[in-house]
Amino acid sequence: MHTDTERCVRAVRSKDARFDGWFFTAVLTTGIYCRPSCPAVPPRPENMTFHPSAAACQQAGFRACKRCRPDTSPGSPEWNQRADAVARAMRLIADGVVDREGVPGLATRLGYSTRQIERQLLAELGAGPLALARAQRAQTARLLIETTTLPMADLAFAAGFSSIRTFNDTVREVFALSPSELRARRPRQTVTAPGALSLRLPFRAPLHPDNLFGHLAATAVPGVEEWRDGAYRRTLRLPYGHGVVALAPRPDHIACRLTLSDLRDLPVAISRCRRMLDLDADPVAVDGQLGTDPLLAPLVAKAPGRRVPRTVDEAEFALRAVLGQQVSTAAARTHAARLVTAHGERIEDPEGGLTHLFPAPEALAALDPEALAMPRTRRTTFTTLVRELAEGRVQLGVESDWAETRAQLLALPGLGPWTVDVIAMRALGDPDAFPVTDLGIRRAARDLGLPATPAALTARAAAWRPWRAYAVQYLWATDDHPINVLPV
Incomplete structure (x- = not known):
């Protein structure tokens, strides 16, 4: 979509949140990149360029907007509705494969050469696998900075960085703030004990939670899953350890509380929970198509935004x-x-x-x-x-x-x-x-x-x-x- 300049400009001018995650707006005069729904006054069209990923914006030298926080927008629905090599690669990167196995490991899993995967990702997303994984590490670092009291050294390695220096440089480059400055800006009430993280998982509205959480609760396996205090809870088997997650529907987000045995599993746990709840879906596109059937239309109109309940394993x-x-x-x-x-x-x-x-x-x-x-x-x-x-x-x-x-x-x-x-x-x-x-x-x-x-x-x-x-x-x-x- 990022190549359709006229459509992107219209989305930015109308601050249309439905397009958050579909593309990102880079502002030439300020050097920042935003989500389409950024509440700031839209720049002039000639000062806007559009990119398919946050990683592409970062690679082009733009830093994240402090107001709309584009790195926290829902993911592109493209990667969960396609089965080609690029979509599968994006799902693997979100699952932390590049951090654990490197680009060769990513290529091996997909049955391609490293060069082929890099070329395909660069052509479609404007960034290679290392840049995409780096953008994900930056977002993980921000979450840990804002939601824990972990020392920065521990936090850096938990977010997947190989050194403190790389961690500091990446945070400054992406957010235009040092890690300590980013922590000083956090709302006090978001901080929880180390290992217990309270997060907000965004989604594209509308989202109808009844069948989504109803399905997970009704089929819950005792000992592995439960419904407790208004939340679906379950255990997670993760690459470095295990975790327990509690997920509860809210009007504009999913409340997520994660307890992890190893904080390096944070990005993978978030990715799997988002996938289980189908949070990166595009309900407007789905319901628009289904609503053209006169027999399905009343069902869609009654409860728009139904998601497909999926799995973490x-x-x-x-x-x-x-x-x-x-x-x-x-x-x-x-x-x-x-x-x-x-x-x-x-x-x-x-x-x-x-x-x-x-x-x-x-x-x-x-x-x-x-x-x-x-x-x-x-x-x-x-x-x-x-x-x-x-x-x-x-x-x-x-x-x-x-x-x-x-x-x-x-x-x-x-x-x-x-x-x-x-x-x-x-x-x-x-x-x-x-x-x-x-x-x-x-x-x-x-x-x-x-x-x-x-x-x-x-x-x-x-x-x-x-x-x-x-x-x-x-x-x-x-x-x-x-x-x-x-x-x-």
Whole structure:
């Protein structure tokens, strides 16, 4: 979008928050960059240039606006609605892969050469993987400076910087303030104890929280997830340790409280929580498309901004999807809770009732199939999927190629189109996944007057593409199932 100058100028002049994160405005006369909705008086068009990322602005020598804080805007929805190499690379960078494995590690995961990945990112985003990772480290540093009392030396390494000098130079360059000056500007009430961080996760309005949090709460696995004091809480398995997060809907943000065993996991934890809640979606584009269908339009108008509830752990969700085949939500939770108790890693949760991390596939590899209280065919499906995940033949992650992963899953015994589509929708993040044989979808289709057979409904749903996963949320919401109700 940043190449459409006329459209960008209109968005800046109208201070349209819907475009925050889509592009960034660099002001030639002041040397700062802003989000489109910056409350300052818009500059003259000839003094504006537009960039596709904060990293591109920083690389061009601009510093972040102190008023609108463009580095805290929602992420571009492009990276969660596409499956090409650039989108997959951006999801991996957000997940901290460049900081942990370097650019060669990023390229290896994507199956490209380092040069190819750098060239593609530079062409589309105006910055290479190192610059994009650096911008993310700068934002992490700002969060830690403003929300903790950590000494600056500890904070620098927690944010992913290799030296204090690099940390100081980057903060000054990006924010035009030293780390100590940035800390002096923070609101006092935002500071929490070290290791416990209170953050605000932005999103593009509107956001309808009922089905989003209702789904997560209704399917919560005891010990791993819970609804407590108006917030969805769960444990997180992270690269350097583990964490516990509490997420609560607010009118203009998601309140996020994170407790981490290692602060280096902060950017990854935030990225995974944003992905789970689908916070970088563009609801105006989604609802605009779905609202053109006369039968869906009333559902969209009644509760605009529905999101797709996703996951913080793709492998975990795939295993839980198999446990939930042909059983009730309560039965699926029971099966999962037994696995957690027997094979999950114990953690401490001083603030609630969480006790375990969901077991990784490697921890389940030696599982005795006879210990699973389910039909033999589903036991075979479950243990086969565990083995394929543990041995790396099937890889579920933000870097997954959706079409290739679908084919790998469909080749496994007992994984049919319904299960694979649900995994594609909620684990892989495919916005067009459509489990057409789902009972709830078929029931909603019947009640709304949509075609009844899978083939006919699929043909009708072609007009909803590429947002069929969001149409599913509107269809499911016609039922009175607990997944559609925000817990109290």
